Amino acid sequence: MADKDDANAAANLKRIILKVVVEELTKMLGSENKPYEFVRGKPNVVMFVGLQGSGKTTTCTKFAYQYMKRGWRVGLVCADTFRAGAFEQLKMNAAKIKCPFFGHKNESDPVLIASEGVEFFREKKYEIIIVDTSGRHKQEQSLFDEML
Numbered sequence: 001m002a003d004k005d006d007a008n009a010a011a012n013l014k015r016i017i018l019k020v021v022v023e024e025l026t027k028m029l030g031s032e033n034k035p036y037e038f039v040r041g042k043p044n045v046v047m048f049v050g051l052q053g054s055g056k057t058t059t060c061t062k063f064a065y066q067y068m069k070r071g072w073r074v075g076l077v078c079a080d081t082f083r084a085g086a087f088e089q090l091k092m093n094a095a096k097i098k099c100p101f102f103g104h105k106n107e108s109d110p111v112l113i114a115s116e117g118v119e120f121f122r123e124k125k126y127e128i129i130i131v132d133t134s135g136r137h138k139q140e141q142s143l144f145d146e147m148l
Contacts, residue, residue, distance in 0.1 A: 038072070043122045045129045047114070052135030057086060060132045061093035067128050068099060075126045077117030078103030079110040082134035090132055100126070110134060 038044040046063070048056045057080070064074045076094045078101070080086035087105050094101035102117035114131050121129045 038067075038128060040072075040127060042127065043118070043125075043129055044127060045118055045131065047131040047133060049133050050135065052083075054135065056080075056135065057090050057093065057132050060090065060130050061097060061099075064094070064099045064128070064130055065097045068097065072128050073126045074128045074130065075100045075102060075117075075121035075124075077101075077114060077121070077129060077131045079114040079117065079131050080134045081108050081110045081113065086132070086134070
């Protein structure tokens with residue numbers, strides 16, 4: 001019987017320590033800033049930017065899916081004209097989650113695609129418009145300028 005009591009005590013102690021560590025880390029890393037909250041009934045545009053190979057396209061799809069499950073009208077825009085297969089990947093991901101998709105397979109100007117895509121979904125009264133962009137790295141100043 002003592003072994004069972006020791007195991008329970010150890011498990012409880014582990015939970016207590018974990019709780020204290022999480023609380024203290026939250027206090028240290030916490031902020032007074034509140035996250036942006038999307039507004040129902042108006043277009044909220046989110047542009048995903050980041051390093052090449054960091055998972056932006058996959059994250060865009062997951063982000064879209066989470067908000068679709070909550071009843072938001074979500075549209076995906078593919079403005080990644082740099083990576084081969086980006087258009088097809090986002091289009092297939094959008095189809096899997098039944099999310100409307102906008103993109104131009106043969107257009108090379110991502111700014112034009114993003115603008116047209118946002119306008120397309122705005123006209124149709126979509127609430128969250130997600131724009132997937134090309135990956136960046138520090139040597140490509142033109143991509144950073146394009147992002148702006």
